[in-house]
Amino acid sequence: MKKFLKIDMHTHILPKHLPKFADKFGYGDFIHLKHNEGGSADMYKGDEYFRTINASTWDAELRMKEYREHNTQVQVVCTIPVMFSYWAKPQDTLELSKFLNDDIAQKVLDYPKNYIGLGTVPMQDAKYAVQELERIKEIGLEGIQIGTNINDQNLNEPEFFPIFEAAQELDLAIMVHPWNMMGFHKMRKYWLPWLVGMPAETSRAITSMIFGGVFEKFPNLRVNFSHAGGSFLPTIGRIEHGFNCRPDLVAVDNDINPRDYIGKFWVDSITHDPKLLEYIIDLQGSNRVSLGSDYPFPLGDLEIGKFIEEMDLPDKDKENIFSNAALEWLNLNKSDFLS
Numbered sequence: 001m002k003k004f005l006k007i008d009m010h011t012h013i014l015p016k017h018l019p020k021f022a023d024k025f026g027y028g029d030f031i032h033l034k035h036n037e038g039g040s041a042d043m044y045k046g047d048e049y050f051r052t053i054n055a056s057t058w059d060a061e062l063r064m065k066e067y068r069e070h071n072t073q074v075q076v077v078c079t080i081p082v083m084f085s086y087w088a089k090p091q092d093t094l095e096l097s098k099f100l101n102d103d104i105a106q107k108v109l110d111y112p113k114n115y116i117g118l119g120t121v122p123m124q125d126a127k128y129a130v131q132e133l134e135r136i137k138e139i140g141l142e143g144i145q146i147g148t149n150i151n152d153q154n155l156n157e158p159e160f161f162p163i164f165e166a167a168q169e170l171d172l173a174i175m176v177h178p179w180n181m182m183g184f185h186k187m188r189k190y191w192l193p194w195l196v197g198m199p200a201e202t203s204r205a206i207t208s209m210i211f212g213g214v215f216e217k218f219p220n221l222r223v224n225f226s227h228a229g230g231s232f233l234p235t236i237g238r239i240e241h242g243f244n245c246r247p248d249l250v251a252v253d254n255d256i257n258p259r260d261y262i263g264k265f266w267v268d269s270i271t272h273d274p275k276l277l278e279y280i281i282d283l284q285g286s287n288r289v290s291l292g293s294d295y296p297f298p299l300g301d302l303e304i305g306k307f308i309e310e311m312d313l314p315d316k317d318k319e320n321i322f323s324n325a326a327l328e329w330l331n332l333n334k335s336d337f338l339s
């Protein structure tokens with residue numbers, strides 16, 4: 001089989017040690033880590049246990065070793081969404097963001113052919129967010145990861161426009177990741193926030209940005225939506241029909257058909273389902289579907305696109321999904337990663 005350069009554009013990473021931000025700032029359920037004997041660490045949100053992570057969440061060399069086992073050379077790393085901390089005082093979120101962004105920048109400096117970095121910014125305060133975007137550019141990151149909502153505000157809100165404008169001007173990519181899932185407290189059993197809430201959150205983000213005219217205002221913004229765009233693409237028929245039958249409700253800020261935006265933004269490949277991925281490639285074009293895994297978490301595609309390698313797709317489509325789509329989204333050159 002043909003050997004492809006594989007870039008996994010959806011992976012999460014943390015510094016091995018986090019300061020106790022709650023003690024430092026004197027309030028709030030900031031995430032902290034308790035390292036265990038066996039080499040794992042428990043994440044706590046205030047006093048509440050969140051999840052156990054292992055060394056693959058922070059150890060750059062171990063990550064690269066695991067990636068080599070799946071023929072994948074490059075990983076685009078960003079923090080874990082629970083770290084966004086948009087609920088905190090903006091200057092505190094800024095300090096936390098800098099800490100996380102500097103850690104990612106160091107990984108990129110240490111392993112420039114293996115790591116590409118996305119930062120995080122205090123989205124709840126455009127002034128601080130833009131300030132950190134400028135710094136992110138200077139320290140060598142290629143974009144930012146943001147939440148599907150910002151403290152329950154949708155991404156069409158004008159208060160976010162200066163951030164989108166700055167990202168466009170600084171030539172920084174945006175990855176939109178579900179978090180703070182709608183209905184979280186009403187459906188905690190059966191992991192429903194992750195199985196039902198997350199795909200809905202991502203559709204919420206895409207539809208908000210389309211109907212709010214964000215892509216019209218910032219036509220050069222390069223946005224990639226997690227988990228294959230969540231439920232947006234599978235329900236585009238319904239969304240388009242709603243736009244056509246009730247423009248008085250839907251088309252109040254933008255009168256362009258939502259279907260026209262398909263293929264203008266990127267989505268990752270995390271579907272766990274070849275049939276669905278085929279449908280998404282049909283809609284988006286393979287140059288707008290980028291290999292993602294959600295490594296190192298169990299709900300991710302931890303074989304890093306093996307199911308895509310096994311699909312009966314033209315080599316050109318595989319090459320697009322494995323590297324070209326991500327490179328175009330990040331505005332990077334393939335030659336920088338060929339070793």
Ligand SMILES: [Zn+2]
Pocket residue numbers: 010012177226294
């Ligand atoms: Zn993820």
